[in-house]
Amino acid sequence: xxxxxxxxxxxxxxxxxxxxxxxxxxxxxxxxxxxxxxxxxxxxxxxxxxxxxxxxxxxxxxxxxxxxxxxxxxxxxxxxxxxxxxxxxxxxxxxxxxxxxxxxxxxxxxxxxxxxxxxxxxxxxxxxxxxxxxxxxxxxxxxxxxxxxxxxxxxxxxxxxxxxxxxxxxxxxxxxxxxxxxxxxxxxxxxxxxxxxxxxxxxxxxxxxxxxxxxxxxxxxxxxxxxxxxxxxxxxxxxxxxxxxxxxxxxxxxxxxxxxxxx
Ligand SMILES: Cc1cc2nc3c(=O)[nH]c(=O)nc-3n(C[C@H](O)[C@H](O)[C@H](O)COP(=O)(O)OP(=O)(O)OC[C@H]3O[C@@H](n4cnc5c(N)ncnc54)[C@H](O)[C@@H]3O)c2cc1C
Numbered sequence: 735x736x737x738x739x740x741x742x743x744x745x746x747x748x749x750x751x752x753x754x755x756x757x758x759x760x761x762x763x764x765x766x767x768x769x770x771x772x773x774x775x776x777x778x779x780x781x782x783x784x785x786x787x788x789x790x791x792x793x794x795x796x797x798x799x800x801x802x803x804x805x806x807x808x809x810x811x812x813x814x815x816x817x818x819x820x821x822x823x824x825x826x827x828x829x830x831x832x833x834x835x836x837x838x839x840x841x842x843x844x845x846x847x848x849x850x851x852x853x854x855x856x857x858x859x860x861x862x863x864x865x866x867x868x869x870x871x872x873x874x875x876x877x878x879x880x881x882x883x884x885x886x887x888x889x890x891x892x893x894x895x896x897x898x899x900x901x902x903x904x905x906x907x908x909x910x911x912x913x914x915x916x917x918x919x920x921x922x923x924x925x926x927x928x929x930x931x932x933x934x935x936x937x938x939x940x941x942x943x944x945x946x947x948x949x950x951x952x953x954x955x956x957x958x959x960x961x962x963x964x965x966x967x968x969x970x971x972x973x974x975x976x977x978x979x980x981x982x983x984x985x986x987x988x989x990x991x992x993x994x995x996x997x
Contacts, residue, residue: 735791737782738842740853740869741775741810743803747858760961762859769806774854776813776921777914781884782852783814784919789886791849792816796841798826798834804937811932812924818935819845823942828954831860835868837952840945842873850891851911855880866913877911878904882918 745753745767754763771779782793795810797803798821807818821841829837842848851873853866863879870877882901883894886908893904893912942952949955974990976983991997 735785735789736846736849737785737791737793738845738848738851739775739779739782739793739795739810739815740838740851740865741779741795741797741807742772742854742857742865743769743797743799743806744772744857744859746770747773750858753859755964755966757964760964769803771806771809772854772857772859774856774858774914774916777916777918778852778854779810779813779815780919780921781881781912781914782850783922785850785884785886794819794845796838796845797821798829798837798841800827801939808932808937809924811935811937812929813922814928816935818937820937820939821945822939823953825942825949825953825955828957829952830957830959831862831864832868832958833952833954833956835865835872836956837942837945837947838865839869839872840947841940842869844940844945847909848873848875849908849910850886851875851909853911853913855913855915863913866911870911873909873911875909875911876906877913878906879913881912881914884912884914884918 745764746769749767752767756763779795786793793815795807795815795818797807801822804820807820811818819841821837826837842851851869853869856863867877867879878893878895880896881893882896885892889907891906891908891910894901895904896915942949976986
């Protein structure tokens with residue numbers, strides 16, 4: 735079983751209040767903020783390790799990022815992944831979600847293709863939730879998003895996904911890409927014995943040329959998204975206490991909901 739996990743290295747979400755935006759370049763200033771594995775990608779890795787334990791196979795982590803993410807990515811080897819592929823090249827910088835997905839899909843193909851791909855449902859910094867489905871479309875495989883449970887029996891996957899109305903259970907064959915929610919599992923911690931083993935596992939770096947990717951479809955050049963402007967979000971919410979007996983308070987609430995067009 736060829737299992738891939740897409741892992742994004744992000745600024746520590748616990749330190750989110752320290753992240754600022756550069757109004758000139760319209761990019762995120764990440765300097766000085768420690769990097770971590772995107773939290774939902776730890777759940778994605780855990781899901782992959784559980785499938786490998788039941789079905790056998792190999793778990794490959796693939797990530798697009800600058801050289802500075804290497805140390806953090808190596809943690810995935812200590813958590814149990816078999817190998818890491820870091821897709822790293824100056825010309826990949828400035829990628830939007832489509833250019834990111836093209837790069838990740840090319841990385842997966844370069845490494846022999848996948849039966850199963852796990853991603854986080856969304857990243858802690860960009861948070862568009864677009865990359866997983868885009869990778870699936872580029873690889874020509876079915877996908878399920880925001881999974882809260884996953885199992886695989888006789889080549890048929892059963893995935894429980896969150897929907898706006900609750901949950902839905904989907905079934906399908908492989909190949910398949912699944913993006914996972916936090917609820918899907920409890921990621922394991924790093925064991926000392928695994929840190930020692932991790933040192934001997936392959937950590938390969940691939941450039942855009944290695945992936946046979948033209949500069950026009952990757953990085954800033956290959957990104958159709960343009961950031962027109964950036965602004966700090968203003969929090970203008972205010973609380974309102976509706977006084978009176980319950981019936982009276984409910985009547986006031988209904989008036990407000992109608993006035994605001996909510997009902
Ligand atoms: C014009 C433009 C320029 C940008 N320039 C930069 C830049 O220079 N540097 C920069 O860091 N960001 C840049 N970004 C942001 C970058 O596009 C997104 O961070 C990236 O495409 C992933 O999108 P997301 O964070 O919304 O991922 P989501 O779709 O929310 O992520 C879902 C899942 O996809 C996988 N995934 C996402 N990104 C990666 C990755 N890189 N490697 C492996 N798996 C991944 C993970 O499993 C993740 O949990 C830019 C965005 C735009 C629009």
